[in-house]
Amino acid sequence: MNHGSDVARFLIIDDHPLFREALHSALRVAYPGVDTAEAKTIAEALGILAGPLSFDLALLDLSMPDVHGFEGLLQLRTRHPRLPVVVVSAHEEPKIISEALSYGAAGFIPKSARKDALAAAIRSVMEGAIYVPENYSGRPPEGEGADRAEMVRRLSTLTPQQLRVLQMLRQGLLNKQIAYELQVGETTVKAHVSEILRKLNVYSRTQAVIEVSKLDGTELFREQF
Structure with missing residues (x-):
């Protein structure tokens, strides 16, 4: 966590420049004085996290070019267990949301969310809540x-x-x-x-x-x- 400054610091991990900018915009709505860093791959994100800066929250796209499925989330959670990671994904199936949460994600925000909804979701996670979409039931598939x-x-x-x-x-x-x-x-x-x-x-x-x-x-x- 970023205790050395009053400015919230976020790490955006997404390989699409347009959506990185969309997340920057949502973060500025939630925290006008926000400080952000961005990574286009999981390897780049891990390199940033190994550096001198500390972060309050990471925003992660599941579909990254150098990993498959949930491997990126698992690597982040394994190497930096104290860093909250919120998945921001175009994949909104309940099964995927359940799996992301079971791997320790601090929340799951659909990429289809409006900017104000994104900002509100990020604020709720920063306040200690685990954010999931309103229509998510939270029930795993039977028998699995x-x-x-x-x-x-x-x-x-x-x-x-x-x-x-x-x-x-x-x-x-x-x-x-x-x-x-x-x-x-x-x-x-x-x-x-x-x-x-x-x-x-x-x-x-x-x-x-x-x-x-x-x-x-x-x-x-x-x-x-």
């Missing part, structure tokens, strides 16, 4: 809630490096390719994969990818793949 919540809990135990390896497994990369990307040995990659399988309570790389993909929301993944 407990299993999904357990897998989310298991995912939250992965280290940042294990999350990166899991992301690459989902991209279909082989151990040798993952080792090259991470600049580590194949033995290290194998150790990470074994630990991922153990923590997720699955028996193969394929099963891990299948089980995790179930969490991402059908509509969201249909557009991203």
Whole structure:
């Protein structure tokens, strides 16, 4: 949190310049003296957060170019657990909202919201509320809630490096390719994969990818793949 100044500071994470400007505009309505930074990728956002500035809130688009599904939100929550993250997304399906909240999002604001509604939602989160759209019922799909919540809990135990390896497994990369990307040995990659399988309570790389993909929301993944 930004305790060194009375000015609220926000990090906007979105790869579309027009919507970044729309969020800037909404933030200026909510907080006229607002200070903002912006990132076009999750990697850029993590770089900013690793720097000297502190932020009161991050506003995150789910559909980022360097991650799939909820991986960006999970990385932010894992590496910066004290930073509230509000998802601002064009995907408004109840299943996706439920999943974002289960990953620890401080709120979910549809991109279709008007500027004044966006500003009001951001103010409510800054005051400690968890914002969801008015028409969101909050009920998970029948028979899926407990299993999904357990897998989310298991995912939250992965280290940042294990999350990166899991992301690459989902991209279909082989151990040798993952080792090259991470600049580590194949033995290290194998150790990470074994630990991922153990923590997720699955028996193969394929099963891990299948089980995790179930969490991402059908509509969201249909557009991203």
